[in-house]
Amino acid sequence: MQEKIKIIQDQIANAIEQHEPLKIVGGDSKAFLGRNIVGTSLEMSDYSGVINYEPTELYITVRAGTTLNEINNTLAKHGQMLVFEPPQVNARTTIGGVVATGLSGPRRPYSGSVRDYVLGVHCINGLGKELTFGGQVMKNVAGYDLSRLMTGAYGTLGVILDISLKVMPLPEFELTCHQSLSLDDALAKMLELSALAIPLSASCYDGEALFIRLSGDEKVVKTSSKTIGMDVFEQARQFWNELRDYKSSIFNSKNNIWRLSVPVTSVLDVGNEPCLIEWGGGLYWLDSKRPAEEIFNLASAAGGNAMLFKGTDPQQEIFQPLTDGLLSLHKNLKNAFDPHSVLNPGKMYATI
Amino acid sequence: MDFSKLTEILPTGAVLLSEESRRVYECDALSAHRVMPGCVVLPDTVEQVQAILSYCHTNDIPVVARGAGTGLSGGAMPHAEGVLLSLAKFNKIIEVDPIQRTARVQPGVRNLAISDAVKSDGLYYAPDPSSQIACTIGGNVAENSGGVHCLKYGLTVHNIMQLKLVTIEGELITVGSHAFDSAGYDLLALLTGSEGMLAVIVEVTVKLVPKPPFSRVLLAAFDDVEKAGNAVAGVIAEGIIPAGLEMMDKAGVRAVEDFVHAGYPTDAEAILLCELDGSQGEVETGLNAVEQLLTRYGATEVRVARNDAESDLFWAGRKAAFPAAGRVAPDYYCMDGTIPRKHIAQVLSGINDLSKKYKLDVINVFHAGDGNLHPLILYDIAIPGELKRTEAFGSDILKLCIEMGGTITGEHGVGIEKISEMCIQFSDDELEQFHAVKAAFDKKGLLNPGKAVPTLNRCAEFGAMHVHAGKDKFPELERY
Numbered sequence: 001m002q003e004k005i006k007i008i009q010d011q012i013a014n015a016i017e018q019h020e021p022l023k024i025v026g027g028d029s030k031a032f033l034g035r036n037i038v039g040t041s042l043e044m045s046d047y048s049g050v051i052n053y054e055p056t057e058l059y060i061t062v063r064a065g066t067t068l069n070e071i072n073n074t075l076a077k078h079g080q081m082l083v084f085e086p087p088q089v090n091a092r093t094t095i096g097g098v099v100a101t102g103l104s105g106p107r108r109p110y111s112g113s114v115r116d117y118v119l120g121v122h123c124i125n126g127l128g129k130e131l132t133f134g135g136q137v138m139k140n141v142a143g144y145d146l147s148r149l150m151t152g153a154y155g156t157l158g159v160i161l162d163i164s165l166k167v168m169p170l171p172e173f174e175l176t177c178h179q180s181l182s183l184d185d186a187l188a189k190m191l192e193l194s195a196l197a198i199p200l201s202a203s204c205y206d207g208e209a210l211f212i213r214l215s216g217d218e219k220v221v222k223t224s225s226k227t228i229g230m231d232v233f234e235q236a237r238q239f240w241n242e243l244r245d246y247k248s249s250i251f252n253s254k255n256n257i258w259r260l261s262v263p264v265t266s267v268l269d270v271g272n273e274p275c276l277i278e279w280g281g282g283l284y285w286l287d288s289k290r291p292a293e294e295i296f297n298l299a300s301a302a303g304g305n306a307m308l309f310k311g312t313d314p315q316q317e318i319f320q321p322l323t324d325g326l327l328s329l330h331k332n333l334k335n336a337f338d339p340h341s342v343l344n345p346g347k348m349y350a351t352i
Numbered sequence: 353m354d355f356s357k358l359t360e361i362l363p364t365g366a367v368l369l370s371e372e373s374r375r376v377y378e379c380d381a382l383s384a385h386r387v388m389p390g391c392v393v394l395p396d397t398v399e400q401v402q403a404i405l406s407y408c409h410t411n412d413i414p415v416v417a418r419g420a421g422t423g424l425s426g427g428a429m430p431h432a433e434g435v436l437l438s439l440a441k442f443n444k445i446i447e448v449d450p451i452q453r454t455a456r457v458q459p460g461v462r463n464l465a466i467s468d469a470v471k472s473d474g475l476y477y478a479p480d481p482s483s484q485i486a487c488t489i490g491g492n493v494a495e496n497s498g499g500v501h502c503l504k505y506g507l508t509v510h511n512i513m514q515l516k517l518v519t520i521e522g523e524l525i526t527v528g529s530h531a532f533d534s535a536g537y538d539l540l541a542l543l544t545g546s547e548g549m550l551a552v553i554v555e556v557t558v559k560l561v562p563k564p565p566f567s568r569v570l571l572a573a574f575d576d577v578e579k580a581g582n583a584v585a586g587v588i589a590e591g592i593i594p595a596g597l598e599m600m601d602k603a604g605v606r607a608v609e610d611f612v613h614a615g616y617p618t619d620a621e622a623i624l625l626c627e628l629d630g631s632q633g634e635v636e637t638g639l640n641a642v643e644q645l646l647t648r649y650g651a652t653e654v655r656v657a658r659n660d661a662e663s664d665l666f667w668a669g670r671k672a673a674f675p676a677a678g679r680v681a682p683d684y685y686c687m688d689g690t691i692p693r694k695h696i697a698q699v700l701s702g703i704n705d706l707s708k709k710y711k712l713d714v715i716n717v718f719h720a721g722d723g724n725l726h727p728l729i730l731y732d733i734a735i736p737g738e739l740k741r742t743e744a745f746g747s748d749i750l751k752l753c754i755e756m757g758g759t760i761t762g763e764h765g766v767g768i769e770k771i772s773e774m775c776i777q778f779s780d781d782e783l784e785q786f787h788a789v790k791a792a793f794d795k796k797g798l799l800n801p802g803k804a805v806p807t808l809n810r811c812a813e814f815g816a817m818h819v820h821a822g823k824d825k826f827p828e829l830e831r832y
């Protein structure tokens with residue numbers, strides 16, 4: 001694998017010399033995300049494999065090109081999992097892409113996000129320097145937390161080589177309940193349930209019914225399901241996997257699909273457009289014909305942010321515009337990691 | 353340096369220039385290192401903080417931000433030609449939202465005051481550094497503080513949502529949000545644990561969590577340290593994530609037992625404390641499983657607390673480890689390395705070898721669940737050369753932690769204390785990357801200069817926290 005690292009470093013050196021940016025590609029399963037960019041492909045899928053997995057240390061170290069499938073299977077053999085439930089868009093989805101996009105699945109509000117479980121990264125910055133930040137241990141405050149900074153940076157700060165992630169035990173038992181409710185009642189119910197000491201692990205309102213998943217100790221899950229007083233839903237695994245992997249029906253729309261992350265207490269005016277709500281009311285998927293500016297305003301007015309998840313116009317800005325102060329810090333940081341702007345430039349924002 | 357201009361920006365009494373008034377601020381809890389600050393400012397509005405920073409930026413004046421000054425690594429040690437910016441007056445809880453389960457607080461609010469304020473809503477703020485009655489949330493963010501319960505509930509970085517900060521140019525910026533995700537880079541994570549090097553925090557939004565309905569502690573004794581270390585791994589392998597999992601060696605057990613009489617078995621080579629929380633049924637089932645498992649791993653005795661009072665007693669011993677060390681030796685020096693759990697026995701034996709080599713006793717207490725060690729090296733500063741030997745011993749422990757795949761600091765921060773060891777843990781390229789990140793926020797290098805990241809050409813002088821005659825700067829604070 002040292003050879004592969006050398007190849008990547010050569011590619012970066014070449015990109016700097018030729019002023020020809022690189023486009024980092026893993027399994028290419030989430031190529032539809034982010035802004036359209038051009039560049040020479042830097043392939044990561046052949047840099048794969050589990051480097052170290054110690055169930056009793058609660059961590060796994062993997063190469064960026066390792067498929068999520070392989071990681072999930074490896075962990076499951078030891079009764080463990082990636083608790084942030086990353087989307088597995090297709091069989092080629094790699095962990096590098098998961099970390100680079102920072103997208104977490106249905107369990108996120110109850111157990112934390114990708115970055116919460118990133119313990120360390122081994123990466124190459126835009127100068128071709130091989131760097132390691134963080135490590136495999138749970139607590140580490142030596143130096144700035146650059147491994148978490150790289151999570152969700154869409155490859156604009158460095159090429160992630162290896163990642164160490166904290167893993168957690170698989171729940172002993174899971175149960176999903178559902179109930180037909182209006183949107184307002186569903187939102188209220190999600191908030192009400194979040195305040196209870198019950199082992200919630202996912203929540204979703206699909207426009208007709210509210211779905212609640214409970215995970216943990218079997219007795220506790222069963223008692224809790226009685227407390228919440230909803231009917232047991234049988235096709236649960238398929239339902240949550242489809243939601244996690246962006247396969248629910250809303251994702252088939254021909255319109256723009258927006259992803260709005262907002263405070264759980266906000267009430268968004270979704271109009272008559274189809275929407276799907278998860279994360280206890282904190283995540284809206286919106287099938288909308290409204291202009292981008294209107295959606296960005298809707299999100300920011302609620303104290304959140306929007307992202308064009310799947311768009312019809314390739315020129316449209318994807319991510320919530322940043323304030324001037326924030327954008328200037330972003331530019332400075334991009335410059336600190338990738339001064340020649342060769343790593344995925346423009347993938348998030350035009351100027352970084 | 354002319355600080356008198358600051359009196360024009362700030363109200364009367366908010367600028368301390370006299371020697372007596374500045375003296376109070378000359379060190380944090382790493383009291384071996386003292387520097388008289390050039391001047392001390394005590395603003396009470398965000399606008400004043402902006403004005404101070406903008407003034408310092410224009411006039412190239414170093415700025416060191418300070419919360420309660422309870423830090424153990426010298427992160428708030430002043431700069432002789434600089435401004436010491438105390439955030440003590442920012443002590444208000446601005447807003448509690450029990451439905452959103454967040455609290456928006458000023459940085460000078462004490463950690464425990466947040467939990468106290470939301471108790472009636474059945475909520476609390478999870479990270480619980482041992483100094484929580486005094487340390488402030490702003491300092492917790494700056495150091496990414498942990499605590500006994502972070503194995504299950506995470507560190508500060510996992511428990512905050514939004515920060516308002518002022519840059520060295522005086523600009524007010526919000527990072528993060530009250531939503532689960534935010535746009536752009538994860539600056540919230542970058543700022544957390546950045547030791548006051550990147551910006552000054554003026555507001556924090558913390559997450560609140562529902563108080564678990566039930567919790568209970570179990571105590572297990574082992575006749576062999578290795579068995580205890582393996583038992584820790586065994587608990588985790590079983591799929592159990594305890595709320596807290598602590599370990600103490602024989603020297604520690606004896607020191608605390610003499611002090612607080614917690615009923616610890618003094619003939620044990622090591623003891624484990626394991627706390628579970630959740631619903632009563634869940635906890636009772638879990639404790640049963642842990643008890644059987646620890647017995648299987650060779651525990652000579654397992655005691656489950658029969659009630660809350662007994663749980664508190666079990667904890668009292670662990671929490672008294674630092675003051676107990678202060679009773680058995682004139683001074684002690686606390687280390688903070690973190691290692692993979694599986695190496696606990698090996699590292700302990702390494703520390704014992706070093707103890708013989710340096711002819712200094714050591715008491716070992718661990719946050720075993722997450723591999724965070726707090727070896728307390730016992731020494732006497734009155735004996736010439738002993739502090740130097742202690743520091744060399746401490747440095748060797750940190751090197752051992754790095755060799756074992758760990759880190760030099762799990763929760764106390766680098767500050768000035770571990771700046772030399774940063775040179776061992778990180779390569780020049782990595783340190784250069786840190787400096788580049790620093791420059792992205794603070795090009796002139798005015799915020800907390802000389803801390804956290806060593807310069808390449810020269811690793812700064814190595815210091816130590818030393819406690820004389822059992823009295824540290826905050827003797828009333830628990831340290832564990």
